[in-house]
Amino acid sequence: MKKYLMWALTLTLVLSLLAIGGIGCEEEGEEEPTPTPEVTATPVKEAYKVGAILDLSGPCSNLGIPEERTAEMMADQVNAAGGINGHPLEVIIYDTEGDSTKSVTLVTKLIEEDEVLAIIGPSRSGSSGAVIDTVTTSEIPIVSLAAARSIVVPVEERYWVFKTPQTEYEIIPEIYTYLQSADITDVAIISDTGGFGVAGRTLCNDLADDYGITIVDDQTFADADTSMISQMTHIKGENPQAVVCWSTDKGSAIVAQDMKTLQMDDVLLFMSHGVANKAFVQAGGEAVEGVIIPAGKLLAADEVPADDPQKEVLVSYRDDYEAIYGAGSIDTFGGHCYDGLSWVIMALEEMPEGLTLADARAFIRDAIEDMGTFIGTGGVYNITAEDHLGLGTGNVYMYEIVNGEWVWFK
Amino acid sequence: MLERVKRKWYYSVIVSLLVLLIVIPFDWFPGHYTTIMVLIGINTMVTVGLCLLLGYTGQVSLGHAAFYGIGAYFSAVLSKTYHLNPWLAMLIAAIATGAFAYVIGYPIFRLKGNYLAVATLALGVIVYILFGKLAPGGPDGIAGIPNLSIGGFAFDTWFKRYFLVWGFCLVVLLISQNIVNSRSGRALRAIHGSEAAAESIGINVDRFKVKIFVLSCVYASLAGSLLAHSMAHISPSSFDPMVSVIVVVMAVMGGLASIWGAVFGAGIVVMLKHELLLGFGELEIIIYGLILMLVMIFMPEGLFVWLKSSYVKLKELYIRWRLGQIRRGAET
């Protein structure tokens, strides 16, 4: 009997905890996970279904959550405006937990059970690599939101795969160009051991010679590391003029903090676009002051000159997003999802009625490939049959963190 | 009487399992269940190995993901990079994993209890890190691993892979069932019961521990190979230390002291993760944690034992009801 009382108690406890969570969410104005299609005056046509598999939990959930929010927001906007040619848009979102095997089962579910027209995601390179085989054999277009270039290369094996985020190939040359212009030659690299870090580290080493740069030290750390003092001590011993840190929020913030601790004040610190979000600046606090980060223009939407083609989309996406999720909540990860889902919506707008599922999927793929120039939050895309990312140079700004704000670094 | 109830229930479970297994992959089941069932089959193979090791022999391993991974990576690298026949790759992977398990088995099984747990955990961490560092593909893993095929018949759809994986899985289950009820199986259970007593009746405790460890690692390796050839892509994250923990969870959830419990354990964990909780979004892991706790609190010996005892209880109730009916019939 006592046992059941205990359980009644737990249940109440859990429910109250969840209620607290619920209240917290309401304050942020968060919506239900799957938006219900708006009822419009015109007879409702069958909904266009798009799948999204995102890292809502697990080590990269700080990527997945803004992506999820963006997808929900866009679906609401589309449906409020009467849908796509009268069809409501339904985005079906699943959590990959950062697990590549689960990504595969989710993709299968989206393809075979939910019968979606296209898929957005996954958030990470490893999971994206895992689903390529399945989407290719099932013939459905997918827009990955992960960084690695290998997702869309070689393009002949990636017929159904597109991606939106910048890769290290867009970012590192920007850093190296700057270093060259500032006559800096001795550079140390510190990166994490995950896919993102390894890709950055490899390219940093490969490109160094082209820019007359010597890599004086090359350190790595694991996801779980709680201190980088040891690695930074090693780097300090090699006397670099600049440090390039290639990792995500947590590791990068600790690197910046530990550099301050070791009083390496005259060494420039560059970081990857993986930290281009508000949480990094907030958590880093005074330690990340002066850190230089190349990233998309979204973070400084206001500073973008009015004649920049991206100005309009940057400001409107930023304003829409922050209107729902609070000022300062914008980051580039949500932007990746915005660009990806926009491609799919544009393709759906052009799609004729009455196609079979297979034909509709093929049509969307072709439409994305033939889209021409697309102005998104991540840059000006020009997708072709040879390039399923389509980003050139000039889409990246160098930012410096000054007083907790992203400031355009000139 | 007891024995007969046990037997009967045994056959009914196995038969219904087989019927279910045959029914699932066809068209009237939603397509992706086949994918999930393939995963369940693969996980069952790893879990059976752990049941033999933990449930029957009483030796814990928190590093089974390492052997699962070694199998997968050997298969992937040999068949993709060196263009070996996938079957041959799978065989070499199993032999290599077995040899590795044998070599480390003797020193590691000098440890007991939670020292054994932490040592196997450390082993899992080391192997996991080395996958990311030394194996081709690094942390992003290897893609484009070829399918298994017999002659011209390739296992290139989930429907075909389903039969392949469950074929393997059933063989593994039957072999394990046979071992458990044999001289070797009794020796293993004796080690679990009391190592001193086992030694006193001539059982070479160290050797049996290592042997069963090697066998369970070979199971894990085969499962890993099947995973690699089915998913066509593997990455280190599929074999991280948490996966080892989940394997233990599956073994305990199903019921440690039963080979067929592994099917239930793997089934419920995989279903929860890949299907049942999908609608809950971010609440998913909260509910997952709750279910883990509740199952273990109310069915501490696992699902299989719980089902078994429920069956016996229901049967008793039925008999009592029938007796009552007969008695009433006699009275009137």
Next chain:
Amino acid sequence: MSADQFVQYFISGLTMGSIYAIVGLGFTIIYAVTRIINFAQGEFVMLGGMLSFYLIKSAGIPLAPALILSVLITVVIGAIMYLLAIRTARHASVVSLIIITIGAAVFFRGIAGEIFPWGVDIVRPPYFTGSQSIAFLGAYVHPQAFWIIGTTVVVMILLHLFLTYTMVGKALKACAISPVSASMVGINPRTMALIAFTLAAALGGISGVVMAPLTLMSYSSGFMLGLKGFVAASIGGFKSPVATVIGGFTLGIVESLAVGIDWGPFTSAYKDVIAMTVLLLILLIRSGRLAEEERMS
């Protein structure tokens, strides 16, 4: 490696080691009394850190009371976890109880990702005493690192005194040696288990609030912290607080020096491999002696 660098590596190792040690203390206490490996130990640490940030930043409570309150809340959570999840599972074997702690860990992680207003982002509570690093024997040390090392040493001493000189402490020890004999002399093993869980949660909470400013914290930090703590506890042999702290220091210093000793450009990439290999060697070397001890008793 210069002398200055060596000191720097050493102190860095000591800082990390302190973190592992204090997490490991929680494992040791619960293991000694109940034989359970508590997989939720890392989550106590995470909760302590997250709560301190929440109380300071969102609720605006001053630093010291916020820290104490965070630890107290963690303690309550630990006690509730024991009462609801562990004690109710009466007939469960130790393995089943360990699975329950895994379930609890997943549950806490999920809750932490859900209820806090910053969701899944990383957070950093304020440093206790500023961020200006201090020159010390040719190395630079963050003030928070002193806090971490100091707390660990103080906790270790207090725990040692508690176990040696108080009635409750002695009862815990007796229970650890033999639950059956302890219950014969009137010690209730279930009360002792409750105390062990409460203490472990307190230790987790304390380590969480002390380390979070330096190591940062997110809802998913718990598992790996727990793993390292478990390793520290096993190097210490799951015995006394002092042994566990020595285990933690060993692990931290090995990790740190693995970065420092130059044997190629990839040294730091293999530091965890080196640390785990050292652990294995320690266990194996000790295994002979352990077996002998077991036969003696």
Next chain:
Amino acid sequence: MSESILETRGLSKAFGGLIAVDKVDMAVETGKITAIIGPNGAGKTTLFNLITGVYPASSGDIFFQGKPLKKEHAHTRATLGIARTFQNVLLFGNMTVLENIMTGQHPRSRYGFLESAFRLPKAHREEETISLNAMKYLNLVGLGMHAEQNALSLPLGQQKLLAIARALATEPKLVLLDEPGAGLNILEKRELSDLIHRIRDMGISVILVEHDMPLVMGIAEWVIVLDTGKKIAEGTAAQIQKDPKVIAAYLGEDED
């Protein structure tokens, strides 16, 4: 000495500073019931553990049928024909009564993993012999009707009989019984001495450690007395009862 099945020479065991067994020389005659007695802490169980190889001796030698045993593992000694029971019984609680005894047949059967995995004919054949033999030993100790019960569901007296049956199932030449009478009532003890006689009659030598003097004196054909690790006397029951050293050793202790 051709008659001795077991012989020790200068056998010693030290745990740290504590000397548990101190230079014991003894010879156990084939086909006899030998008892080892002595006050608590005399080193009786340690001596058993040395003979069965639970731990290695610090010095001295053990010979079994004239062959040196010192380097053999515990499990090999069992295979050679030394079986034992334990003071705290140590049955396999995860098995039935019958399975416990079948496990005892381990050293007398050969088939391994491969044969059992695929149920090869060899496995069938041996398994049949094993269960037949097991039933034989089960009936010997009178537990035939409890075959399918869990071993630990038996009362203590029957558990002890089961442990003896398990030891006999290894088909030993020498069986060592560690306090078989402890915790048994008079009736059960009578059954026990009967059983021990029957074991002897099967041609198996018996060594037992026992505290119950009437039981020992009733069945032992030779008695060895240990005190603080040393052998202080040996002889027939009648001789021992009169030995002043033995009386002193027992009187030195406050117990009966």
